[in-house]
Amino acid sequence: MDLFKSGIFHGGVHPAGNKRWTEQKPVETLPVPSQVIIPVQQHIGAPSKPLVEKGAVVRIGDPISEAGGFVSVPAHASISGTVSAVEERPHPLGLPILSVVIDGDGQETWNPEIGFQADYLSLDRAEMLKRIQDAGLAGMGGATFPTHVKLSPPAGKKIDAVILNGAECEPYLTADHRLMLEKPEEILLGLQVMVKILGAERAAIGIERNKPDAIKRLKKVVAEMNLPFQVIALHVKYPQGAEKQLIRAMTGRAVPTGGLPMDVGCVVQNVGTAAAVYDAVAFRRPVIDRVVTVTGKGIKEPKNVLARIGTPYAFVIEQCGGLAEAAGKLIMGGPMMGLAQSSLDIPVIKGTSGILVLDARESRKHEEQVCISCAHCVDACPMGLMPKMIAAFIKKGRMADAQAYHALDCIECGSCAYVCPAHINLVHWIRYGKSELIRARKKAS
């Protein structure tokens, strides 16, 4: 029975948690914004295709786009009102992306099909998966891979372990932590649905030990609900929440190079995704909002908020007391893997686990110095790579050598650059090298 354990993975770093600003603050539901901007692409895969035109009247939960293929999910209206534009808008991933802009009518009219269905567990597997895709679910931990795809392993891939990721190893972020404290039932019911879909035998929730209250709460609720799930207290080490490292720590299995968790019989989902799976299957409720941690020295009143998808950052930050004078860097996500943003006009999307604003002093980058071969990056790399060598090869354009040193295995967790005393932005170089290698490979095939 006890497949799961609190094991260790190689490498990793221990950045300051900085979670104290928000970990004790209950999730606050934000007021409904007067306008939302909903990009057709908030997930990895094919963009969805818009279903509405300017002038269309939409209710909360109405689909505004349809999936553009199997590896794709639709988007939904998160407020009721009128579509005022379908056009390219700034997007947190960098380039502007086609977005549906909705002006709210202040009515909060919901799509009437959304509602509780008591016998949802008797639905068949295909219907459950369809509801999950139709609800627009994409990994809420930040990677935004379509959830139904992960829950549809090809025939022959037997899944025996479902892992819920409640590690939340990124510093500053507390969205998952709060969700586990405030909605443990939904998370566990969502896990139950996923275990049913996959026909898995075992499931566990992994939580880093720096969240003892969440561990306690989930253990209690698992016992109360009489569910056969384990709650595992994990070591506090970044990147504990990275898929491969989490599987390694909790099961001892190593996802093979170039492989997926399903190759070792595992599926990993974020706790927020699990709660959304429950909403999708039992209520047909699409993803129209999510918990976002708004934090950092650049935010006057750090909070955890429940924000509608499409809410502009400017609105969210205003509701958190506004930007501090010294605000220096705006980041979607956590400080280790998050994406720096240049504008407050971008919207909250399905993968926005946090809005982090660092102050000017924290934002300053040190100048790169020469490598002194301290090997701290080698010790820190959770993938067993030699970041120093790979980055040096890439700097010199020696792409074949970079590949021979397994540049493509890099998960871009940033541990190497975090520890580098010479302040060399190792991940930056490796990321660039990876994109060049992948481009060359595509050209060749």
Next chain:
Amino acid sequence: MEHTFYVSSSPHIQDRESISRIMFSVTASLLPAAGYAVYLFGWRALWIMLLSIAACVITEAVAQKMMKKPVTVSDGSAILTGLLLAFNVSAQVPLYLPVVGGIFAIAVGKQVFGGLGFNPMNPALLGRAFLLASWPTHMTVFSDAPPRGGTVSGIDVISSATPLNVFKQSKEVLANAANYPVEKVNQAHEAIGQLYDSVDKLFMGQIGGCIGETSALLLLIGAVYLLYKRYIGWEIPGSYIGTVALLCWIFGGSEGLFSGNILFHVFAGGLMLGAFYMATDMVTSPLTRKGRLIFGIGCGLITVLIRLIGGYPEGVSYSILLMNLLVPVIDRSTRPKVFGGGKKS
């Protein structure tokens, strides 16, 4: 709410570590031994340290100016090289020696290769090797420098050389006892016995030697700090000292195999200084744990070869320099195990 933001790629936070912090921390860890050297050998030891450091720093600055590169003496690496070089000479060397050694260490040992991070060999050791080759008498004779409250060799019979020197000479006599008069053989016996009895003095630092290598205790205190800060790992000093201890126990005795005195061989000479402070130099040591173990074992092997068979009484610095040259090969053949096997890529 108009605001301009910094934009850069992740990660957006960094550990507080920096090159200069590492260099100054290592330098600081050597200060107890440096202070003790001044107590032991007098102000002359301080002068030698200051001259050596000054020579290194000025050479670095001048070389970088000449090459029109940014001057980076503030990173502390030249200061550390200077101090380590001074630690490797006797307190009685003429004062121009540390200056010449420092210039050579930085100019030829470091800047010629492109400066910090590119030097294949430990610059301080290279400086010492240069001095040893150029002024062998100054570099090996310690007779003028009896330390305060102690003797040069730790024994009274012969007082012109370091313990390892005495050991080598005595062992030579014992190995060919038939060729020596009986009293000479007895004297050698006695000398080795006295050496073994003086291990505690070696450890505490009451016996002569180079400026920085006298007190194993103070060097160990600094090393514990470096281990705690993770500026050095246990792998190199552990495998290095372990190899020397093992081989000297087996082959280093005067009464056949397995008769060697481990503590004497570990605490005599420059092994402590070399294993904890020189072989662990980041730039010139391997990147992986496995590589560092191999590196340490190699250093140990060569050290023992030189000490027991070679022409010099001590082999720490040459062993490290030789192993420095093998680092690229070691690095290439000890790549870490890639997560997931690394098959497809």
